[in-house]
Amino acid sequence: xxxSDGCTAAGGTYQGDxxxxxxxxxxxxxxxxxQGASCxxxxxxxCTGTYLGDGSVCTPDPCATDAGAxxxxxxxxxxxxxxxxxxxxxxxxxxxVACTGQCGTPLPVDCPGAFIDTVTGDDSDTNDLFGCGVAIxxxxxxxxxxxxxxxxxxxxxxxxxxxxxAGNWSQEDKLESNTPAGNELFGSSVDIDGDxxxxxxxxxxxxxxNRGAVYAFEHIAGDWQLQQEIVSxxxxxxxxFGFSVSLDADAAIIGASADGQMGxxxxxxxxxxxxxxxWVVQQKLLGxxxxxxxxxxxxxxxxGDLAVVxxxxxxxxxxxxxxxxxxxxxxxxxxxxxKLVGSDTPANGSNLGTAVDIDGDLIVVxxxxxxxxxxxxxxxxxxxxxxxxxxxxxxxxxSDGSDGDLFGSSVxxxxxxxxxxxxxxxxxxxxxxxxxxxxEKSKLARPASVGEGAGGSLDWNGSSLIAGAEFGxxxxxxxxxxxxxxxxxxxxxxxxxxxxxxxxxxxxAAGGAFLGTGVECVPTSCGLAACCIGxxxxxxxxxxxxxxxxxxxxxxxxxxxxxxxxxxADESGTVDGADVQPFVDALIAEEPCGV
Numbered sequence: 001x002x003x004s005d006g007c008t009a010a011g012g013t014y015q016g017d018x019x020x021x022x023x024x025x026x027x028x029x030x031x032x033x034x035q036g037a038s039c040x041x042x043x044x045x046x047c048t049g050t051y052l053g054d055g056s057v058c059t060p061d062p063c064a065t066d067a068g069a070x071x072x073x074x075x076x077x078x079x080x081x082x083x084x085x086x087x088x089x090x091x092x093x094x095x096x097v098a099c100t101g102q103c104g105t106p107l108p109v110d111c112p113g114a115f116i117d118t119v120t121g122d123d124s125d126t127n128d129l130f131g132c133g134v135a136i137x138x139x140x141x142x143x144x145x146x147x148x149x150x151x152x153x154x155x156x157x158x159x160x161x162x163x164x165x166a167g168n169w170s171q172e173d174k175l176e177s178n179t180p181a182g183n184e185l186f187g188s189s190v191d192i193d194g195d196x197x198x199x200x201x202x203x204x205x206x207x208x209x210n211r212g213a214v215y216a217f218e219h220i221a222g223d224w225q226l227q228q229e230i231v232s233x234x235x236x237x238x239x240x241f242g243f244s245v246s247l248d249a250d251a252a253i254i255g256a257s258a259d260g261q262m263g264x265x266x267x268x269x270x271x272x273x274x275x276x277x278x279w280v281v282q283q284k285l286l287g288x289x290x291x292x293x294x295x296x297x298x299x300x301x302x303x304g305d306l307a308v309v310x311x312x313x314x315x316x317x318x319x320x321x322x323x324x325x326x327x328x329x330x331x332x333x334x335x336x337x338x339k340l341v342g343s344d345t346p347a348n349g350s351n352l353g354t355a356v357d358i359d360g361d362l363i364v365v366x367x368x369x370x371x372x373x374x375x376x377x378x379x380x381x382x383x384x385x386x387x388x389x390x391x392x393x394x395x396x397x398x399s400d401g402s403d404g405d406l407f408g409s410s411v412x413x414x415x416x417x418x419x420x421x422x423x424x425x426x427x428x429x430x431x432x433x434x435x436x437x438x439x440e441k442s443k444l445a446r447p448a449s450v451g452e453g454a455g456g457s458l459d460w461n462g463s464s465l466i467a468g469a470e471f472g473x474x475x476x477x478x479x480x481x482x483x484x485x486x487x488x489x490x491x492x493x494x495x496x497x498x499x500x501x502x503x504x505x506x507x508x509a510a511g512g513a514f515l516g517t518g519v520e521c522v523p524t525s526c527g528l529a530a531c532c533i534g535x536x537x538x539x540x541x542x543x544x545x546x547x548x549x550x551x552x553x554x555x556x557x558x559x560x561x562x563x564x565x566x567x568x569a570d571e572s573g574t575v576d577g578a579d580v581q582p583f584v585d586a587l588i589a590e591e592p593c594g595v
Contacts, residue, residue, distance in 0.1 A: 029054040034063035052079060060084060066387070069093035071360070071416065082387045089436020091416055092361045092385060111489035112442035113430060113465060117169045120474050120481045121145060121160045130160070130480030131468030133190040133200070136459045139164035140172075141466050142197050143482045144187030144457075150180040157186030159199045161224055164464070169484060173224045175217055181205055186215070189255075191247040195219035198230075198252060200242030206231050212241030214254050216279055230279050232270055236260050241270075246302040250274040253285075253307050255297030262286055267296030269309045271334060283334045287325045290314055295353075296325070303358045305329040310353030310365065314339075322352030324365040326390060340365055342381045343392050351408075352381070355421075359413035361385040364396075366408030366420065372397045378407030380420045382438060398422060398429050399440050412460040417441075419465055421455030428455040428467045428485075446483045454483055463488035492519040494526035496571045533569050534586045542586035550583055 001021060007014040015026075031054045033040050033047035039058035044051045052062055061067075062079045069077050070085035070092050077093075085092040124130050124145065133144035141162045150156040157180075161173040175197070177186045181204075189200035197217040204213035214230040230252075232241045236259060244255035252272045259268035261284075269285040290296045290311055299310035307327045314323040324340040340363065342352050352367040363383040370379035380396040396418065398407050407429070410421035418431045418438060427445040431438040444467065445454060457468035465485045472481030492499050492515040493507035499521035507514040515525060534542030536549035553567035557575040567575045569582035 032056040032058050032062055039063040066095045068095045068097040082385075086384070086386055089433075094361065094385075111487055113444055113485045113487045113489075115444065115446050115483060116167075116486045117484045118446060118472075118481050119143065119160075119162050119169050119171070119484065120472070120479055121148070121158070121174065122171050123174075124474055124479035125149065126477045126479060128158075128479050129470040131453075131470040131472060131482045132457060132480070133159075133187060134457045134459050134466045134468040134482050135190045135192045135197075136461045136464055136466045137192045137194065138462055139464075140192060141169070141459075141464075141482070141484070142175075142190045142192050142199075143466075143468065144190045144199065145480060146185040146187040147480075148187065150176055153180050153182040153184075155183045155185060156180040157184060157188070157201060159187045159190055159197070161197070175199060175215070175224060175226075177201060177204065177215060178226055178229065184210075189242060189245045191245045191252075193247040193249060196247060197224065198245045198247050198254075200245045200254070202240045202242045203238075204229075204242070207235070209237040211237065211239045212243070212256060214242045214245055214252075228278055230254070230272060232256055232259075232268075233281055233284065234259060234261070234268075239268075240297075243297060244300045246300045246307075248302045248304065251282075251302060252279065253300045253302040253309075255300045255309065257295045257297040259297070262290050262294070262296075263292035265293045265295065266290045267294055267298070267311060269297045269300055269307070271302075271307065271329075282332060285309060285325075285327055285334060285336075287311055287314060287323075287339070288336055289339070299324075299353060299356045301356045301358045301363075303360070306358055307334065308356045308358050308363055308365075310356045312351040312353040312367075314353065321350040322354075322367060324353045324356050324363070326363070337388075338390050340381075340383055340390060340392075342367060342370070342379070342395065344395065354378075354408050355411045357411050357413045359415075362413055362416065363390060364411045364413055364418055364420075366411050368406040368408040368423075370397075370408065372401060375401065375403045377401030377403065377405050378409070378422065378424075380408050380411055380418070382418070394438055396420060396431055396438060396440075398425070398443070400443070406456075409456045410458045412458055412465075414460040417460075419444075419458055419460050421458045421467060423453045423456035426452045426454040426469065428458050428465070430465075444483075444485050452481065454481075491516050492521045492525050496568070496573055497526050497565050498571055499525040533566060533571075534583050536566055540592045541590065542583065543590070544587065547587075554579070 004014045032052040033042045035049035067081045070080035070090040072090045082092045127147045128145040129147035130145035132146050135142050144159045146157040148158040159175040162169050163172045184201050184204045186201035188202045191198050199215045202212040203210045216228040217224045239256040240258040241256040243257045246253045255269045257267040258265045271282040272279045273282045287296050294311045294314040296311035301308045309325045312322040326338045327334045328337045351369040354368040355366040366380045368378040382394045383390045384393045404424045405422045406424035407422040409423035412419045416433045421428045430441045432441045452469035452472040454467050454469035467483050470480040488503045490501045493502035493512040495512035504514045536546040558564045569579040
């Protein structure tokens, strides 16, 4: 304890008049510092390696060579080895992966989503099968309609682009093949990433045969322009190339479920890379044990150096019950690293691999014909990477599942939340992660959507989920539709002591305090019960006895609560002449606060 001058003379930092050393304000914060694989506790300034944060420790060793980012249910990221991450119920993002930007924003457990819109093509007609494929990226959605007629060419197919402007989803463009012909099924599959769209046309004529093709579009100068027709390297007559597509920045994977290299209808998938001007093939993928009718390539998913391919009729070990195959890229070479099967799928009759998705260290593989409680309801299997191995973590089923629901028709992972389509039930189900497990949060269905096939395709990006309903009715005709659901859920927001329902981002932008998604405004939400405007005498209403205090506040404007809150009748944040009329109105009303 000394004076300010004495502290400065001694080369110290003065903490302020009347401060004490009882709680030792001079304590220097320390934490774990990783120098390579070695860990030491030191200060941030003294750490010459990677400082893991104040209060972090070296036990268990966070600098072990196999440690990496671990995403917890809360969305928090911390450096852990795979086993410890798993024990915490987290999702391991990979050895050596830093936490920066890895875990995204998890879906709030109290955010069920809400139906907001249905879209269809401006020229949709009967049997267009609009919604057979859907994809969404921020405020842009693309919907395939493989049955659409182009002129006299029936089932030539089309894809429609929609953009969200101020909450309104409206059609922006209609995409077609450069040479549309009948029965090419353009729009069978779609995906979008930024300013790129891929549209599969699994029966497109290539070299005089219905081999299939994928069409690449880019958003240039306000228009979606066709850039390339992508074809396989095989000369086989019917491949169903484009049956499925997945786009990830400058890479794409395309499924061809009828490729015959490994046997009739065994299937294949191709990886393409965008070299800055065109898409070029990098490698053809084949499951090591696939054979006749495996349907390898019915579903595909791509994320960075990992790809997943579904094969609903792949053998395991000798019966056709389906599987999914994981491939990993090393340099420019892709190799199969694991084959995934469900722990309880039957020997025959299953469709494991109906749909697949991958996000970080999570993979979901669906089986729309899976047996559950004696019924063929469908199921989704969640796999998580543990070290170098993918292990099954959970089997997801619908809480109200019944025969023929086709739960697993489609699937999408979004920041550890999972959406599963059930075409037979015309719905999609969301699951959120809590304490290391996934629990059903909501069933999404448009009112009166029975029989539409909603959920046969779906995609989920940011705050929007889109579900295709290829049998949906428009004007009494079975044209197909797509339903959009919103997940930017509102909650109580306190702004200048006033509570209103806002989205979290809007609340933050207004300088408010967000109390949580789904939280309702009540009289005490923002301390309103303790701050009744104009009520200086504390009798729960403004009355004549409060006038003198109000005038005093006008003459000597307070800068802090409670007087600021009491006198700021127009809730502008300051006390001034604009508060006089609202205060007089409160006097005249003679109503208790909160009424």
